[in-house]
Amino acid sequence: MITETVIHKYLRPKKEFPHVWCAGCGIGIVLGSIIRAIDKLSIPKDDIVMVSGIGCTGRMPVYVDFNTLHTTHGRALTFATGIKHYKPRLKVIAVMGDGDGVAIGGNHFIHACRRNLNITTIIVNNFIYGMTGGQRSPTTPPGHVSTTSPFGSEAEPFDICDLAAAGGASFVARSTVYHSALLDRLVKKALTHDGFSVVEALSPCYTAYGRRNDFRNAVEMMADLRDRAVHIKKQDTSLPPLPDRKFYIGIYKDEDKPEFTAAYKRLMKRVREIDSPPGEEKEQ
């Protein structure tokens, strides 16, 4: 299989396998999409920094042969911001989970959206805290059972794409791991986008979520993602609310907006022109 060789090209030779993920987990598919998109775009491995937070998704970077940084819970984007701001030539990818990205990392997330640094953010949303054993997350649907909502969650969940778009992210899209070809395309588009991009990837977690909520296996969860997804069409100008827990997949938002590091570069030029002679140090 062609895909296999592509993926092997990007796995770390020194890292011991097997990986930490359960059978039936969707995180590997998301990683596959990221790798395929990078390969299609032929971005050199040396130029890629993959940053993650804590959780099952947080373990993604250790397996891939890039510059990789496994940070603290919820804070991946803060590290990513420092890296990108200091060395704009690097391609910075942040991978986070739903609890990681929009609960503990919610504040960092909205501010990263607002600043619009050229960082590609992939949020693997499986509606649960997987690594810690199945506690509810800010995306757990109402009524769904978790170890910390044993009688069904009573709170309203976040819509991550709405949050990202409202925060000011300039590219926002969603797919599921069932729709992996679409996911490939969206990640690729996000990687070429000049500005802060968010791709939400809905993913099954049978171990910590599915089995407590009437799914019989991971395959059923995949079928559920397939059945509930509604494609956003090119001609759609607005997205009316959907019934029956259905959700949109496709590109939510794609707009041109001044990118932070480019704006900072212009600022440096401007201040240097104001005070001549110019500074002695070279820019990174």
Added chain:
Amino acid sequence: MTKARQKKTSPKSGDGRKADPMRLVSGNKMIAEGALAAGCRFFAGYPITPSSEIMEYLAQKMPRIGGKFIQMEDEIASMGAVIGASLAGAKAMTATSGPGFSLMQEHIGYAAMAEVPCVIANVMRSGPSTGLPTKTSQGDFMQARFGSHGDIPAIALVPESPIECFHLTVRAFNLAEEYRTPVVLLSDEVNAHMRENVPMKIELEAEIRERREPEVPPSWYKHYPEEVMVRDRPMAVFGEGYRFHVTGLTHDHEGFPSSKRDQIIDCHTHLVDKVRRNAHRIAAAEKYRMREAKIVIVAAGSAARSAKEAVKMLRNMRIKIGLFRPITMWPFPKKQLQEAVGRKAKAVLVVEQNFGQMAVIVRYYMPRRMPVVHLNQVDGELIEPEKIIAKVTELY
């Protein structure tokens, strides 16, 4: 081995005696200037009194010299950005005060664990909690040591004056690079806003230490090499062909997570030992008029300024008293203290602007027979020399 470059910031004054032109500068500004002199080219921060002037000054300067400045959404994020930038090759710093310093502890621990050089200037104000934002204290001595969860190799420097703010900031950057660890500068509100004479151009006290690039090809490179305890280890940065992994998890020499017992021991012991075993190189203190001192005052930072004044006045009255001033709070200069106090002293008086955080340490290093007396002031004002004099006369 060290790729050090001597920065001449001042022309050699030829005929000696002529006084250097001076200027009045605050401690906060000196921290910012020290950072730039040390090669700091990345600053991320969040506004907080009484440290904000550091950030404001660098917001002005950084874009002018090709450095990067960013205001983050909170102090946790500031430290995250600083660590990220450092891993990308920057000499990076942040500045804050008590409440922000508490928020930073998560990432100070991370930087210690992942061995990322960076500098945190903590301009102490009165706490706990919001406390007295505009007033001084020395309440973070212990936070700088034990603020993080787990055992970290703490290095913290305590300046007593604006000019020392400059020199210790430079040293903080040097130590951060030398030991690949976060270094804390513990200034305080008095130092921050006090303006004192400093030379127009400040001569550096030490060479600037640059980050050592790895000498091996990428395939041989280990981000956490086996030879533990070595200082000044080479360190690759992101985007230069060395594709390494960094994590806050307990890791092996490659940086990959590990839960093997011997690797756990290696990882943690190395962290603590690199500073503990080199404490004699790092620890610094000033001895002030210690000759035949019967009473030894121990005070650091701005409190030491009052103590110096008190010593001067008392010596004029022929009272044999001296001051021992720790310049590094961590590692604590215990050997220097023990030598300074010796056998002749009758008592040690620890003067500090908290309820006795340093006194605990002094007590620990003093022989049991030696009385260690506390003199604390926690009203937000700098302790007055008169108060110290009164206490000394009581003890003498």
